Amino acid sequence: DVKVTQSSRYLVKRTGEKVFLECVQDMDHENMFWYRQDPGLGLRLIYFSYDVKMKEKGDIPEGYSVSREKKERFSLILESASTNQTSMYLCASSFGYGKLSPLHFGNGTRLTVT
Amino acid sequence: AQRVTQPEKLLSVFKGAPVELKCNYSYSGSPELFWYVQYSRQRLQLLLRHISRESIKGFTADLNKGETSFHLKKPFAQEEDSAMYYCALNTNAGKSTFGDGTTLTVKP
Numbered sequence: 001d002v003k004v005t006q007s008s009r010y011l012v013k014r015t016g017e018k019v020f021l022e023c024v025q026d027m028d029h030e031n032m033f034w035y036r037q038d039p040g041l042g043l044r045l046i047y048f049s050y051d052v053k054m055k056e057k058g059d060i061p062e063g064y065s066v067s068r069e070k071k072e073r074f075s076l077i078l079e080s081a082s083t084n085q086t087s088m089y090l091c092a093s094s095f096g097y098g099k100l101s102p103l104h105f106g107n108g109t110r111l112t113v114t
Numbered sequence: 115a116q117r118v119t120q121p122e123k124l125l126s127v128f129k130g131a132p133v134e135l136k137c138n139y140s141y142s143g144s145p146e147l148f149w150y151v152q153y154s155r156q157r158l159q160l161l162l163r164h165i166s167r168e169s170i171k172g173f174t175a176d177l178n179k180g181e182t183s184f185h186l187k188k189p190f191a192q193e194e195d196s197a198m199y200y201c202a203l204n205t206n207a208g209k210s211t212f213g214d215g216t217t218l219t220v221k222p
Contacts, residue, residue: 031208033209033210035212040123040214041214042120042200042212042213042214042215043158043200043212043215044212045209045210045211048209050208058209090158094208097208100146100165100204101204101208102148102150102160102163103150103160103202103210104160105157105158105159106157107157108157108158
């Protein structure tokens, strides 16, 4: 069974802080994704990666960056946290290339920016 | 650009009643569609996928390309089906686009 682990379940940060959200998957998946989940807005894709050191912008990349130095780890970085980045952040991974593979999700990190 | 629409944010039914969660999509290519479910305090997980044509926990979903729909159905809802349900579309690039989600409540 695929396991996607997000390092923190809850985080509270102050406006302007640099925030790192970490995600690790243990099934050698090529693809990794960061979504944010907000009530009434569904899941919105922030960034994704198909390979080590590769990244692509999703639908809402502004204010975020990512890092993928190893295949199993995908980090989301908030360079200067703002209150409108308070949200639930979901990491996901999938196998292979193309459109047939479903996503495997982590438990999520609920970030509050005060 | 691709889009997924779930018109109902909230859906409430009684136990034993049929339930249908609606999903419509727009995509110029050939879509691959999925339903995901999130039970209370659990992670989001795959419920079923279009390509498998399977029934999971009594749920089925049929892709109707003419109506661009992928509605999720169950003939007899159970209380344990109460959850948030998301419809998602995968493009050739492997990205998933999600609908806004429907919260299903099954009342005893």
